[in-house]
Amino acid sequence: MTSELTLKPILSHNNMTLMRFEIFKKKRQNKSHFKKKITLMLVPHDAKKTYQLNLYYGFIYIVLIISIACFAWAFHIISKDIDYHLTFVDNQKLKSDMASVMFQVKKDDKLLNQVAQLNQKLRIVLGLGSNRKEILEDYADNKLGSSPKQSLIAYLSDPNYQLTQIVRKNLEQLHQEALKQEKNFKQIHFYLKHECSLLLAKPSIWPIKGWITSGFGERISPINGQREFHYGVDIANQGNTPIHATADGIVTFVGWERGFGRVIIIKNGYGYSTLFAHCSKQVVHEGQRVKRGEVIGYVGETGWATGYHLHYQVMIHGVPVNPMKYLPPIT
Amino acid sequence: MGLFGKDHVTIGKVETVLGPDVAFKGSIVSKNSIRIDGELHGSIMGESGVIIGEKAIIRGNIQAKQVIIGGKIKGNIVSSYRIDLQNTAQVEGDLSTHILNIVDGAIFEGNCHMEEHEKVVDLPKVVRE
Numbered sequence: 001m002t003s004e005l006t007l008k009p010i011l012s013h014n015n016m017t018l019m020r021f022e023i024f025k026k027k028r029q030n031k032s033h034f035k036k037k038i039t040l041m042l043v044p045h046d047a048k049k050t051y052q053l054n055l056y057y058g059f060i061y062i063v064l065i066i067s068i069a070c071f072a073w074a075f076h077i078i079s080k081d082i083d084y085h086l087t088f089v090d091n092q093k094l095k096s097d098m099a100s101v102m103f104q105v106k107k108d109d110k111l112l113n114q115v116a117q118l119n120q121k122l123r124i125v126l127g128l129g130s131n132r133k134e135i136l137e138d139y140a141d142n143k144l145g146s147s148p149k150q151s152l153i154a155y156l157s158d159p160n161y162q163l164t165q166i167v168r169k170n171l172e173q174l175h176q177e178a179l180k181q182e183k184n185f186k187q188i189h190f191y192l193k194h195e196c197s198l199l200l201a202k203p204s205i206w207p208i209k210g211w212i213t214s215g216f217g218e219r220i221s222p223i224n225g226q227r228e229f230h231y232g233v234d235i236a237n238q239g240n241t242p243i244h245a246t247a248d249g250i251v252t253f254v255g256w257e258r259g260f261g262r263v264i265i266i267k268n269g270y271g272y273s274t275l276f277a278h279c280s281k282q283v284v285h286e287g288q289r290v291k292r293g294e295v296i297g298y299v300g301e302t303g304w305a306t307g308y309h310l311h312y313q314v315m316i317h318g319v320p321v322n323p324m325k326y327l328p329p330i331t
Numbered sequence: 332m333g334l335f336g337k338d339h340v341t342i343g344k345v346e347t348v349l350g351p352d353v354a355f356k357g358s359i360v361s362k363n364s365i366r367i368d369g370e371l372h373g374s375i376m377g378e379s380g381v382i383i384g385e386k387a388i389i390r391g392n393i394q395a396k397q398v399i400i401g402g403k404i405k406g407n408i409v410s411s412y413r414i415d416l417q418n419t420a421q422v423e424g425d426l427s428t429h430i431l432n433i434v435d436g437a438i439f440e441g442n443c444h445m446e447e448h449e450k451v452v453d454l455p456k457v458v459r460e
Contacts, residue, residue: 045342047401047417
């Protein structure tokens with residue numbers, strides 16, 4: 001519709017009831033679409049007045065645009081608000097998570113400290129061993145509470161810390177500390193292993209139960225009556241009493257030797273070797289690995305012997321030493 | 332009854348509005364509801380509802396399912412369901428309905444016939460030419 005129609009009632013003079021409508025066509029005007037008008041009528045479903053609104057299209061468009069903008073704005077605000085709340089909740093959750101992680105880290109740190117202390121103690125205890133110097137040096141190196149970590153923990157008490165960064169740093173620190181402790185414990189393990197094998201190599205039990213008939217040192221030979229040096233101890237017992245290896249080692253010699261009769265020599269390592277002579281029987285062979293307490297032979301009187309006994313000799317780097325040092329006292 | 336109650340269930344979409352500055356002579360037949368605010372000299376036959384505005388003046392009979400009256404009427408009103416006389420109503424004529432509602436201030440002169448049941452038929456067919 002490009003033109004507006006208006007109705008004008010005109011009462012005719014002749015008949016009052018007759019009505020004639022004349023339609024006036026308004027001049028065609030080149031109005032833009034925005035200047036055209038529209039009537040909105042509100043009709044109530046009772047006898048109350050109707051409402052008519054005569055509006056420009058432009059106005060309607062403006063109202064529509066404004067209301068759409070309002071809605072969009074409201075929606076934007078609401079969604080932002082929701083977003084904010086979601087983020088807020090998320091953040092809170094992360095914070096609490098982080099706090100728990102921090103707590104765990106602190107706990108671990110404490111634990112690691114304890115482990116380090118334990119390490120120290122172990123080192124002190126084991127420091128009495130052979131490679132004491134080395135271990136004590138390491139011990140000095142193993143001092144606790146290095147300065148960067150201390151400052152870090154102090155930094156953590158500050159409420160303005162960068163949580164993730166701190167956690168990462170602290171974890172890194174913990175990792176380093178753990179690695180260090182692992183290294184330390186490995187050292188201790190190695191040391192203990194060494195000590196252990198040393199202990200295993202050291203003769204420390206009686207080869208047979210019995211009584212010592214002749215000790216280590218100068219004596220008068222029972223065979224020819226001359227003075228001689230006795231390089232071992234003679235332990236007497238009945239024939240065929242089993243002889244036990246006094247330390248772990250490898251059998252290096254099984255055979256007959258003049259004077260000693262049937263003899264067994266075991267190389268125990270760490271310079272130690274043990275010799276068992278006058279056996280009636282040898283039950284090991286050369287090259288065999290033996291454990292402490294294992295039966296290697298039986299008491300006899302082979303060689304130059306005046307009765308059933310075992311000649312037991314302990315040598316360090318081939319030099320015979322007093323075996324009494326390596327026999328536990330009889331209780 | 333509330334805003335969306337059953338009161339005006341028969342007043343559907345108001346299709347035709349006779350404006351306040353309109354005078355009309357002749358009978359009106361409408362299928363949908365019709366509202367009259369001007370002057371009418373003639374009868375109305377509506378299938379659903381008829382609303383007579385506050386300033387309306389009608390000389391003639393009205394026949395519809397539901398009639399709501401707020402103006403002046405001189406003529407008989409036949410409703411198959413319900414007639415509402417609002418406080419500005421002035422009716423001079425007979426009423427025939429199932430439900431009658433007269434508000435304080437309404438003027439009614441005439442006979443009233445109440446139907447016991449809702450009439451179903453009795454409505455004119457819409458004539459279209």
